[in-house]
Amino acid sequence: MQKNNQDILILGIESSCDETAASVVKNGREVLSNVVFSQIDIHKLYGGVVPEIASRNHIQVVDEVVKLALDEAGVTLSDINAIAVTYGAGLVGALLVGVSFAKGLAQASGLPLIAVNHIEGHICANYITYPDLQPPYMCLLTSGGHTAVVKVEDFDKYTVLASTVDDAVGEAFDKVARVLKLPYPGGPHVDKLAKTGSPNYKFHSVVISNGNFSYSGLKTAVINTVHNAVQKGETINPADIACSFNHCAIDGLIDTLKLHTQKSGLNTVAVAGGVGANSYLRERMKEFELDGIRVCLPQLNLCGDNAAMIASRGYFMYLNGEFGDLSLNACPTLKLRGEKPHS
Ligand code: KG4
Ligand code: ZN
DSSP, X not given: OOOOTTOOEEEEEEOSSSEEEEEEEETTTEEEEEEEEEOHHHHHTTTSOOHHHHHHHHHHHHHHHHHHHHHHHTOOGGGOOXXXXXXXXXXXXXXXXXXXXXXXXXXXXXXXXXXXXXXXXXXXXXXXXXXXXXXXXXXXXXXXXXXXXXXXXXXXXXXXXXEBSSSOHHHHHHHHHXXXXXXXXXXXXXXXXXXXXXXXXXXXXXXXXTSXXXXXXXXXXXXXXXXXXXXXXXXXXXXHHHHHHHHHHHHXXXXXHHHHHHHHTOOEEEEESGGGGOHHHHHHHGGGGGGXXXXXXXXXXXXSSOSHHHHHHHHHHHHTTOOBOTTOOOOTTOOOTTOOOOO
């Protein structure tokens, strides 16, 4: 590994849900290693993430995953400038594994510790895929726990312009997948099935009167449509349901992003979070290009949970001197900076 004196190497650690991940990133944008140990096959058996099992599995592999990330990057801890770890939002027990491990490593190595907000990390996946990207830009945040249109004013300044008042979009994908008897995690399966169907079912828009989103109504509408058909002995076409849901879930996001982008006059839009891997969403995002707007779509392996995005976020915090200490604790309900709760 080539490292100049000016280069900053951050070791990122991520364990907020069902992925144990570690990564070394140079100068916030260049990935030297990106190791993800997924527990999907374990949680699949239960139809969703079992928090207790997630924590236990993180504990079993976290040291090996970190070691692999250092080895694959061709570095040792003495080359690293700081350790960045996700401390929220997420499952408390799962977060605590990464946080405790990072604190121990920081204490033993004498390296600074950086406490990273997982959601801010998702946004930073864009800085890796697009090394020249600079704020300001508009970002569509779409994960299993968050759904928002965010104006990224600067590397550490965000304004939330619209967000969900109840479920997150990814959560709705997972619930709809379950009623369609698709495996966990449902999003990619709904995405795939939707491609073979038509949007014949009409569901209400997810955009509510105050401009925010509501996914709980859409989720219930899909579940009721399936259950009513089953009760009446009617056949449903799962591909059409998946396609109709997929369109409805994504269209409201794109329309709202368009509205705020036009108002802001910004000429760049980006996507962040697991649902950013959705093929219909990625297709619709291209519409912005017709208006001369630059579209940033993180590479697929950086849409879902990973530690490269955490290391990237850690780099920008390192530049700002934002360091944590050994009192760091997990914060399961952490919000994006500047995000206000719905009244
Ligand atoms: O960002 P992420 O990996 O974890 C959280 O921070 O929540 O997002 C996970 C969510 C899950 O709900 C998963 O079903 C969804 O992203 N997802 C998708 C696709 N790939 C993952 N949803 C729709 N289409 C996809 N292709
Ligand atoms: Zn995530």
